[in-house]
Amino acid sequence: MSRLLINISKYIILFLMLAYTYVSYMTLGRKKEKTLQRRYIIQNVLTLLIFTICSIILISYDVTALALISFVLELAYLVLLVIMYRLLYPGCSVALVNNMAMLLSLGFVMVQRLAPQNALKQFLIVLVGTVVSFFVPHIMRKRRQLFKLKYIFAVVGIGLLCVTLILGKTTWGANISIDIAGFTFQPSEFVKILYILFVAALLSKAKSFRNILISGIVAAVHVLVLIASNDLGCALIFFVVYIVMLYVASGKIHYLALGILCGCGAAVMAYKLFSHVKTRISAWQNPWAIIDGGGYQITQSLFAIGTGGLFGMGLCQGMPNSIPVAVKDFVYSAIVEEFGLLFGICLILVCFCCYINMMKVALRSRDMYYKLIAVGFGTIYMFQCFLTIGGVTKFIPSTGVTLPFVSYGGSSILCSLMMFAVVQAVFIVVKENEGDETIEDRTKSDTKEKTASGRSAERKKNANNPK
Numbered sequence: 001m002s003r004l005l006i007n008i009s010k011y012i013i014l015f016l017m018l019a020y021t022y023v024s025y026m027t028l029g030r031k032k033e034k035t036l037q038r039r040y041i042i043q044n045v046l047t048l049l050i051f052t053i054c055s056i057i058l059i060s061y062d063v064t065a066l067a068l069i070s071f072v073l074e075l076a077y078l079v080l081l082v083i084m085y086r087l088l089y090p091g092c093s094v095a096l097v098n099n100m101a102m103l104l105s106l107g108f109v110m111v112q113r114l115a116p117q118n119a120l121k122q123f124l125i126v127l128v129g130t131v132v133s134f135f136v137p138h139i140m141r142k143r144r145q146l147f148k149l150k151y152i153f154a155v156v157g158i159g160l161l162c163v164t165l166i167l168g169k170t171t172w173g174a175n176i177s178i179d180i181a182g183f184t185f186q187p188s189e190f191v192k193i194l195y196i197l198f199v200a201a202l203l204s205k206a207k208s209f210r211n212i213l214i215s216g217i218v219a220a221v222h223v224l225v226l227i228a229s230n231d232l233g234c235a236l237i238f239f240v241v242y243i244v245m246l247y248v249a250s251g252k253i254h255y256l257a258l259g260i261l262c263g264c265g266a267a268v269m270a271y272k273l274f275s276h277v278k279t280r281i282s283a284w285q286n287p288w289a290i291i292d293g294g295g296y297q298i299t300q301s302l303f304a305i306g307t308g309g310l311f312g313m314g315l316c317q318g319m320p321n322s323i324p325v326a327v328k329d330f331v332y333s334a335i336v337e338e339f340g341l342l343f344g345i346c347l348i349l350v351c352f353c354c355y356i357n358m359m360k361v362a363l364r365s366r367d368m369y370y371k372l373i374a375v376g377f378g379t380i381y382m383f384q385c386f387l388t389i390g391g392v393t394k395f396i397p398s399t400g401v402t403l404p405f406v407s408y409g410g411s412s413i414l415c416s417l418m419m420f421a422v423v424q425a426v427f428i429v430v431k432e433n434e435g436d437e438t439i440e441d442r443t444k445s446d447t448k449e450k451t452a453s454g455r456s457a458e459r460k461k462n463a464n465n466p467k
Contacts, residue, residue, distance in 0.1 A: 006314040009057060013050055014311060014343050020046040020102060021346040024353045027095045028360075036094075043098040044082055051078060051105040057315045058112050067112065070119045074108045077123070081130060089137055091428045096357045099350055100420055103405035106335070106347070111408050114320060114327040114334060122408055129414040133421035140425030143369065150201035154218045157194040160187040161225040168229065176231050177411075188226065188234045189415035192380055193422070195222060199242060200372035203249035212246065232270060232277065233399035237383055239263060244379045245372050248362075277397075284397040297324045301392045304337035305344075312340030327408040329400055333392045347406075348389060355382040361427045370426045377419045 020043060027039050055071045078101050085097045104126060112119045140146070164187045169177045177186050202215040219242040226235035243259030270277050279294035287295030287302070300323040307313060320326045320334030327334075336344040358378030365371040384401050391398035402409050404416040 003317075006057060006317060009053055010312050010314045010339065013053055013315075014340060016046050016050050016053075017339075017343050017346045020050070021349050021353075024095070024099060024350060028353070028356060040094045040098060043095075043102070047098070047102045047105055048075070048078060050102075051075065051109065054109040054315055055112070058109070058116075061316045062116060066120060067116065070108075070112060070123060073120075074105075074123055077127065077130075078105055084134065085424075088134055089424065089428055091431045092137075092424050093357060093361070093427045096354060096420060096424065096427070099354045099357070100405065100417075102350060103354075107406040107408075107413075109315075110331050110334060110406060111327060113315065113338075114331075115408060118327075118408060122410075122413070125410040125413055126417070129417040132414070133417045136418055136421035137425035137428055140422055141429065143367075146197060147201050147369065150198045153194040153198040153201075157191040157198070158218075158221055158225065160191050161222065161229070164188065165225055165229045176229065176234070184410075186409075186411040188231060189411040191222070192237075192415060193418055195219075195238060196241070196245075196373060196376035196380070199245055200369055200376055203245055203372055204367075204369040212250070215242075215246075227270075230274065230276070232274070233387060233401045236399065237380060237387070237401070239266070240383055241376055241379045245376050248375050249368065249372055280397045280399075284394060287394070297330065298392070298394055298398060300324070301330050301333040302394060304333045305341070305393065308337040308340050310341050312336070312338050312343060314338060328402055329388065329398070329407070330392050331403055331407045332389050335406075348385075351382070351385045351404075355385075358423050361423055361430060365426060365430045366433065367429075370429060374423055374426045377423050381416070381419065 318337040362374035390396040
C-alpha cells in the first residue's frame with residue numbers, strides 16, 4: 001500500500017513542480033500588480049505543498065522526534081522567509097525570494113533523505129545565514145563607503161585564500177577548508193563576495209586602463225592562489241566572472257576574446273600540471289574504462305540518472321547514497337533518480353529563472369557599480385549551477401562544486417544567501433531610482449510636449465497670417 005502511495009505521490013510532486021516552473025516564468029513579463037501578487041501566492045503554495053508531501057514520505061520511513069522537529073521548523077522557516085522579506089523590504093524582488101525558498105525547500109528534503117543526521121545542523125546554518133542576509137540590503141545602500149573599501153576587500157580576500165593555502169585542510173586533493181573550534185568553513189565561498197565588490201568598484205571606471213590593469217592583476221592573484229590550493233573549480237569561477245564583468249563594463253569584444261584564449265591556455269596547462277585533472281578528464285571521456293578508480297563517481301551518477309528515467313523511482317525508492325558525496329557535489333543525480341528527469345529539467349529552469357531575474361536587475365540599473373555587482377553575482381550563481389549539473393551528467397568534466405541552496409554545506413549556503421541578498425539590495429535601489437527618474441522623465445516629457453505644441457501653434461498662426 002505504501003509503495004502505491006509513493007508511486008502516486010511522485011506524479012503529484014512532478015505536476016506541482018511543472019506548475020511552479022510555469023508560474024515562475026509567467027512572473028518575468030510586465031504584468032499588472034494584482035496579477036503578479038496572485039502568481040507569487042501560487043508559487044508559495046506550490047512550494048509548501050511539494051515540501052510537505054516530501055517531508056511526510058520521509059517521516060513515514062523514519063519516524064523520529066528529530067525528523068518531526070526538523071519538518072516543523074523548516075516549514076515555519078519557509079513561510080516566514082517570504083513574509084519577513086516583504087515586511088522588511090517592501091520593494092524587494094518577490095520572484096527571487098520565492099525561487100530561493102523553493103530551492104531551499106528541495107535542499108531541506110535532500111539533506112533529510114541523504115544525511116538525516118545533518119538535517120537540523122543544515123537548518124540552523126540556513127537560519128543564521130538568513131538573519132545575517134536581512135541586514136545586507138541596508139549595508140549595500142552605503143555605496144560610497146563600499147566603494148572606498150575596495151582595496152581592503154581585495155587584501156582581505158587574498159589573505160583568506162593564502163591562509164587556506166597554508167593552514168587549510170586537504171579534501172579530495174585540494175586545500176579548501178579551515179577548522180576553527182570544531183567548525184569547518186570554506187573561506188573561498190566568502191571571498192567570492194569580497195571579490196565581486198572589489199572588481200565592480202574598479203571596473204565601474206573601466207574607461208581608465210589603469211583600473212582595468214589593477215583589477216586584472218588582483219583577479220589573477222586570486223586565481224593563482226586558488227590554483228596553488230588545487231581548488232581549480234573555484235579558480236575557474238573567479239576567472240570566468242572577471243571576464244564577464246570586464247566585458248560588461250568596457251563593452252569591448254576583444255577583452256572577451258582574449259579571456260577565452262587565456263582560459264583555453266590555462267585549461268591545457270592544468271591538464272599537464274595536475275594529475276587529478278587528468279583523472280577527471282579521463283573519467284569524463286570514458287568513465288567505464290576506469291569504473292573501479294577515478295570513473296566510479298561519475299558512473300554511479302549516470303546509473304542513478306538512467307535508473308530514475310522521466311518520472312523517477314519515487315522518494316526513498318532509489319539508492320542515491322551509492323554515489324560518493326551525493327549530498328554535496330552530486331545532489332542533482334540523487335534528485336533525478338528519485339524525482340525523475342522531468343523534475344530535474346524543471347529544477348534547471350528554476351535556477352535559470354533566478355539568473356534571468358538577476359540579469360533583469362543588472363539591465364535596469366543605470367549605476368555601473370550596481371550593474372556590475374548584479375552581473376557578477378548572477379554569473380557566479382549560474383556558472384556554478386552549470387558546473388555542478390554539467391559535471392554530474394558527464395556534459396563537462398566534474399569540478400567538485402556544489403549546487404547553490406540545494407547541496408549540503410554551511411559555507412555554500414551562507415554565501416548563496418548573502419549573494420541573493422546583495423542582488424535584492426541592488427533591485428531595491430534600482431526600483432527606487434527608477435521611481436525618481438520616472439517622475440523626472442515625465443516632467444521633462446510634459447515640458448517638451450508643451451513646448452512642441454506651442455511652437456506648432458505658432459507656425460500655424462504665421463502660416464495663416466503671412467506678413
